[in-house]
Amino acid sequence: MKKMQEAVTKEREQHPAFYAKYPMRLITEAEEKDVRNVTSTWDLPEEYVYFLKRYVPERVSWSAVEYISIYIYGAKDLEAGQSGYSYNHVTDEVITDWPSDYLVIASDEGDPYCIDLSRGDTVIFTAQHGTGLWDFSIAYHNLSEFLNSVLHPRELEDEESPETIPSDYYKLQITGTGADKAKTLMFIKKMFSCDYTQAKAYLEKTPLIVYKGIEQGVAKIEEQLERIGADFEKHKISWEEFIELVQS
Known part of the structure; x- marks a missing residue:
């Protein structure tokens, strides 16, 4: 402590x-x-x-x-x-x-x-x-x-050098239903561990942030969004913006 x-x-x-x-x-x-x-x-x-x-x-x-x-x-x-x-x-x-x-x-x-x-x-x-x-x-x-x-x-x-420690932060946000609304809703449902009704409510309030964090983590989510044809944006953010998103 x-x-x-x-x-x-x-x-x-x-x-x-x-x-x-x-x-x-x-x-x-x-x-x-x-x-x-x-x-x-x-x-x-x-x-x-x-x-x-x-x-x-x-x-x-x-x-x-x-x-x-x-x-x-x-x-x-x-x-x-x-x-x-x-x-x-x-x-x-x-x-x-x-x-x-x-x-x-x-x-x-x-x-x-x-x-x-x-x-x-x-x-x-x-x-x-x-x-x-x-x-x-x-x-x-x-x-x-x-x-x-x-x-x-x-x-x-494990004595990783400071140069290898990630310092870039990103946010991914869904901006629309995309090519297949059902797949986008399913993604939201799984991402937020919610039911269909709540997922639909989330989608109606875009932009919806689905990821905020370091560069290593953004690639996997970005790949999933591309695979289902979702409308989304990727933005690089500062450390201060990242902390503000986490604490909001």
Whole structure:
């Protein structure tokens, strides 16, 4: 937690004007009612409860080589973080293809990071969203390892040179139905883990941002959009614009 606090402080010091406009804080004492709410809703591992009591993010997301922009939920927003995964907040219905024991504790641009509550430990599982099927695999063997990855990405630990670290950011946005409206709607449905009605509502409010992040991640989404004939635009954005999109 101390290292995470130091990282947030350093980030604010490096970009004072931006964070004066978009405040970011990491508080280390959660409200008792928030902790009580999550512990009464789920049977959580003791290590994870300890973390939730001491991690209260306010507009804090983590950008690193391992991640595009990962948001780790605190006790206050843990329940809301399940939306789009285990339940649909629009229809207030359970999503049946989601593993019932998986609790989303963080999300990186839609890719969930979860603990399996049936295990009683903090092994972290992840899967890529938008593929139509949740194919989970172990990402980290415990919570500490996962949190450490946010601060010390594996690539950096492998002595990757600074020149190879990506610094260009992009956004992709759908601007119209394209050649095949049904395929575009299906893409939106998978990308946002929503139902057809919500996907249609999203499409009616174009431009719809479907990706924001580093260059390595944009190519795959761009290829999918080209394959279905969707109308879309790709724009290079600054780091400040990227952070603003993440926190909006």
